[in-house]
Amino acid sequence: MLSKRLSGIEESATIKMGHIAKKLQEEGKEVLNFSLGEPDFKTPExxxxxxxxxxxxxxxxxxxxxxxxxxxxxxxxxxxxxxxxxxxxxxxxxxxxxxxxxxxxxxxxxxxxxxxxxxxxxxxxxxxxxxxxxxxxxxxxxxxxxxxxxxxxxxxxxxxxxxxxxxxxxxxxxxxxxxxxxxxxxxxxxxxxxxxxxxxxxxxxxxxxxxxxxxxxxxxxxxxxxxxxxxxxxxxxxxxxxxxxxxxxxxxxxxxxxxxxxxxxxxxxxxxxxxxxGSQECVKEMADEFKRRRDVIVKRLNEIGLRCLNPEGAFYAFINTSNHGNDVEFTERLLKEAYIVVTSGSAFGLAGKDYVRFSFAASMEHILEGMERIEKKIQPGG
Ligand SMILES: Cc1ncc(COP(=O)(O)O)c(C=O)c1O
The missing domain is CATH 3.40.640.10 (Type I PLP-dependent aspartate aminotransferase-like (Major domain))
Structure with a gap:
C-alpha cells in the first residue's frame, strides 16, 4: 500500500525513544528521559x-x-x-x-x-x-x-x-x-x-x-x-x-x-x-543554564570513566560507549536496567555506532540523578 518513496525511511528515532519513555512512565516507572531535543524551559512570558x-x-x-x-x-x-x-x-x-x-x-x-x-x-x-x-x-x-x-x-x-x-x-x-x-x-x-x-x-x-x-x-x-x-x-x-x-x-x-x-x-x-x-535576555539565560549543565555532565562523565566529545554548542553529549558494548546494547541496558532513555548513535548515521546521544535539555536534578544511575550501571557487577 505504501509508496516506494517511503521504503528505507525509518520512524524518527528520537521521537520513538520519547514514546518508549512515556509508556514506561505510564506504567509507573521512574523514567529519566534524555532523548528529546527540546528545551525544558517555558516559552518566555x-x-x-x-x-x-x-x-x-x-x-x-x-x-x-x-x-x-x-x-x-x-x-x-x-x-x-x-x-x-x-x-x-x-x-x-x-x-x-x-x-x-x-x-x-x-x-x-x-x-x-x-x-x-x-x-x-x-x-x-x-x-x-x-x-x-x-x-x-x-x-x-x-x-x-x-x-x-x-x-x-x-x-x-x-x-x-x-x-x-x-x-x-x-x-x-x-x-x-x-x-x-x-x-x-x-x-x-x-x-x-x-x-x-x-x-x-x-x-x-x-x-x-x-x-x-x-x-x-x-x-x-x-x-x-x-x-x-x-x-x-x-x-x-x-x-x-x-x-x-x-x-x-x-x-x-x-x-x-x-x-x-x-x-x-x-x-x-x-x-x-x-x-x-523583545529583550534577548531570556536567550542568554537559557544558554547560560545549558552551559552549566554541559560543564556538570562533562565533569561527571570523566569521573565515571565514559568519554564524551566536549559539546561546544547545542545541548547534547555524544558519549562513547565502545568500552561497554555497542550503542544499541548500551541504550537497551540503560533503558531496561536504569530506566534511562538516551538515543543510540547509529540513529544518526554510520559513525554513531559507538555512541549514544544524551540530551541535556533536562533539569540539573534529573541530570545528576541520571549520571548516578549510569555510574552504577557501568561499574563491574552494576
Ligand atoms: C538540527 C536541527 N534542525 C532542526 C530541528 C527542528 O526544528 P523545528 O522544531 O523548528 O522543526 C531540530 C530539532 O531537533 C534539529 O536538531
Missing part, C-alpha cells in the same frame, strides 16, 4: 503575551504564504546584522518549524538520483528528507576531526547537488570553525553545489563564535540557511521556523508551502515577531 494579544486582535486567519511581512523583514535584518549575510524579504520564507523548511527545500531542488553529502553523524531528519525527495545521501565522517576538502571530494560525483552542514551540531555538539567552513565553501563553489546550513542552535554555544557559511565569498547565492524559534526561544510547540534562500529557491519552496500547509500559524508568527523584537 512576553512571547506568550504577544500570542494572546494576536488572538485578541483577531489575527487568527491565513497569513501571506511566505509569512507576515514584518516578521520576514525582522529575519532579514537579523541575518544581515548578526550573520553578515546580505538578505532581504525576498530571501525569507517563514515555515511551520525548521523541519518543514528542510522538507520544502529538498522537494524544491532535488531530482531522483541527485546525491547529497551529509556529515556523519547527522540529525535524523536530514537523511529522511533527502530520501523522501528522491535524493541519495552520501556520508563523510565528521565526529571529532575536522572535515577536509579531500574527504568531501572523495564523496562527490557528477550527481552531487548539495552539502548539508549543521553547526552547532546535533548530535555531536561540535561547532565548525572558520577554516573548516572555508574548506567546505571552497568545495561547494568548485563543484557548483548548494549548501543547506542548519543554524538552529546558533545561540546555544559555549565560548565559540557562530559563523554562517553564507557569509563567505560566493556563498550567499548557493546557501540556504535554516533556522527557527524552537531552540533559541523554547518554542518547539509553536512550530515556527524559517529559511533564507536565493530568491529562485525561496519561490520554489513557497510553491510547496502554498500547496501543503498554506502558511505558518498566524498566532505563532506574531509571537515570533515579539521574540525577535
Amino acid at each position: 512576553h512571547i506568550c503575551a504577544a500570542a494572546k494579544k494576536a488572538l485578541d486582535l483577531g489575527y487568527t486567519h491565513y497569513t501571506s504564504s511566505a509569512g507576515i511581512e514584518e516578521l520576514r523583514e525582522e529575519i532579514a535584518k537579523k541575518i544581515r546584522e548578526e550573520n553578515k549575510v546580505d538578505a532581504s524579504v525576498e530571501n525569507v520564507i517563514v515555515t511551520p518549524g525548521a523541519k518543514q523548511a528542510i522538507y520544502e527545500l529538498m522537494m524544491s531542488v532535488l531530482d531522483e538520483g541527485d546525491e547529497v553529502i551529509l556529515l556523519d553523524p547527522a540529525w535524523v531528519t536530514f537523511e529522511s528528507a533527502v530520501k523522501m525527495a528522491g535524493g541519495e545521501p552520501k556520508w563523510v565522517k565528521r565526529v571529532d576531526e575536522s572535515v577536509k576538502y579531500e574527504s568531501l571530494e572523495s564523496a562527490a560525483s557528477g550527481n552531487t547537488k548539495m552539502v548539508i552542514i549543521n553547526s552547532p551540531n546535533n548530535p555531536a555538539g561540535y561547532v565548525l570553525g572558520d577554516s573548516e567552513l572555508k574548506e567546505i565553501a571552497e568545495f561547494a563553489v568548485e563543484h557548483d553545489l548548494l549548501v543547506l546550513s542548519d543554524e538552529i542552535y546558533e545561540k546555544i554555544i559555549y565560548g565559540r563564535r557562530h559563523v554562517s557559511i553564507a557569509s563567505f565569498d560566493d556563498m550567499k547565492e548557493r546557501t540556504v540557511i535554516i533556522n527557527g524559534f524552537s531552540k533559541t526561544y523554547a518554542m518547539t510547540g509553536w512550530r515556527i521556523g524559517y529559511a533564507v534562500a536565493p530568491p529562485e529557491i525561496m519561490k520554489g519552496m513557497l510553491k510547496i508551502q502554498q500547496h501543503s500547509v498554506t502558511c505558518a500559524s498566524s498566532i505563532s508568527q506574531f509571537a515570533a515577531l515579539d521574540a525577535m523584537r
Whole structure:
C-alpha cells in the first residue's frame, strides 16, 4: 500500500525513544528521559503575551504564504546584522518549524538520483528528507576531526547537488570553525553545489563564535540557511521556523508551502515577531543554564570513566560507549536496567555506532540523578 518513496525511511528515532519513555512512565516507572531535543524551559512570558494579544486582535486567519511581512523583514535584518549575510524579504520564507523548511527545500531542488553529502553523524531528519525527495545521501565522517576538502571530494560525483552542514551540531555538539567552513565553501563553489546550513542552535554555544557559511565569498547565492524559534526561544510547540534562500529557491519552496500547509500559524508568527523584537535576555539565560549543565555532565562523565566529545554548542553529549558494548546494547541496558532513555548513535548515521546521544535539555536534578544511575550501571557487577 505504501509508496516506494517511503521504503528505507525509518520512524524518527528520537521521537520513538520519547514514546518508549512515556509508556514506561505510564506504567509507573521512574523514567529519566534524555532523548528529546527540546528545551525544558517555558516559552518566555512576553512571547506568550504577544500570542494572546494576536488572538485578541483577531489575527487568527491565513497569513501571506511566505509569512507576515514584518516578521520576514525582522529575519532579514537579523541575518544581515548578526550573520553578515546580505538578505532581504525576498530571501525569507517563514515555515511551520525548521523541519518543514528542510522538507520544502529538498522537494524544491532535488531530482531522483541527485546525491547529497551529509556529515556523519547527522540529525535524523536530514537523511529522511533527502530520501523522501528522491535524493541519495552520501556520508563523510565528521565526529571529532575536522572535515577536509579531500574527504568531501572523495564523496562527490557528477550527481552531487548539495552539502548539508549543521553547526552547532546535533548530535555531536561540535561547532565548525572558520577554516573548516572555508574548506567546505571552497568545495561547494568548485563543484557548483548548494549548501543547506542548519543554524538552529546558533545561540546555544559555549565560548565559540557562530559563523554562517553564507557569509563567505560566493556563498550567499548557493546557501540556504535554516533556522527557527524552537531552540533559541523554547518554542518547539509553536512550530515556527524559517529559511533564507536565493530568491529562485525561496519561490520554489513557497510553491510547496502554498500547496501543503498554506502558511505558518498566524498566532505563532506574531509571537515570533515579539521574540525577535523583545529583550534577548531570556536567550542568554537559557544558554547560560545549558552551559552549566554541559560543564556538570562533562565533569561527571570523566569521573565515571565514559568519554564524551566536549559539546561546544547545542545541548547534547555524544558519549562513547565502545568500552561497554555497542550503542544499541548500551541504550537497551540503560533503558531496561536504569530506566534511562538516551538515543543510540547509529540513529544518526554510520559513525554513531559507538555512541549514544544524551540530551541535556533536562533539569540539573534529573541530570545528576541520571549520571548516578549510569555510574552504577557501568561499574563491574552494576
Ligand atoms: C538540527 C536541527 N534542525 C532542526 C530541528 C527542528 O526544528 P523545528 O522544531 O523548528 O522543526 C531540530 C530539532 O531537533 C534539529 O536538531
